[in-house]
Amino acid sequence: MIEIVTYPDPVLKRKAELVENIDGNIQNLIDNMSKLMYQSSGIGLAANQVGEEKRVIIFDINYKEKGKNLTVLINPKIILAEDKIEFEEGCLSVPDFQGKITRKKFIKAQGVDRNGKSIDIEAEDLTAICIQHEIDHLNGTLILDHVSHLKRNIYKRKIDKLMKRSDHEQPKLL
Numbered sequence: 001m002i003e004i005v006t007y008p009d010p011v012l013k014r015k016a017e018l019v020e021n022i023d024g025n026i027q028n029l030i031d032n033m034s035k036l037m038y039q040s041s042g043i044g045l046a047a048n049q050v051g052e053e054k055r056v057i058i059f060d061i062n063y064k065e066k067g068k069n070l071t072v073l074i075n076p077k078i079i080l081a082e083d084k085i086e087f088e089e090g091c092l093s094v095p096d097f098q099g100k101i102t103r104k105k106f107i108k109a110q111g112v113d114r115n116g117k118s119i120d121i122e123a124e125d126l127t128a129i130c131i132q133h134e135i136d137h138l139n140g141t142l143i144l145d146h147v148s149h150l151k152r153n154i155y156k157r158k159i160d161k162l163m164k165r166s167d168h169e170q171p172k173l174l
Ligand SMILES: [Zn+2]
Pocket: 090, 091, 092, 093, 133, 137
């Protein structure tokens, strides 16, 4: 079973690769990602958030109606972006952190769906924010990279401390 990878795992900083074949592995990945996204009450997920360095994102801003509005976008690209919007974003891979981030309000994105069919998506507001956030993941960018140095450093120190503490508390198995 796959799990959400969290900061500071290096996979989150790496650029995911283009999907050339939508084979059984990719289909499985999409199914597992959507299960996990709904379980985690997330509205979007990128493949490298589960440790798979593939350009696959999924999203559903109406996540409470599980599966009805799920969009799968493989090799996504933003081809048009207009106007600005500011929104307080969180991320499943950056627990206990929120930051106000400015993104484009309207976007046009392209990619292929899980059947390999080309799709064009025109999105605004939360859907547009979500697509930009997930494509950021595929490029190794986190919401931490969008906030001030100060805010980022405070979070990094907090995580460093937590990691040291859990090291300390772990029993030594000899
Ligand atoms: Zn995220």
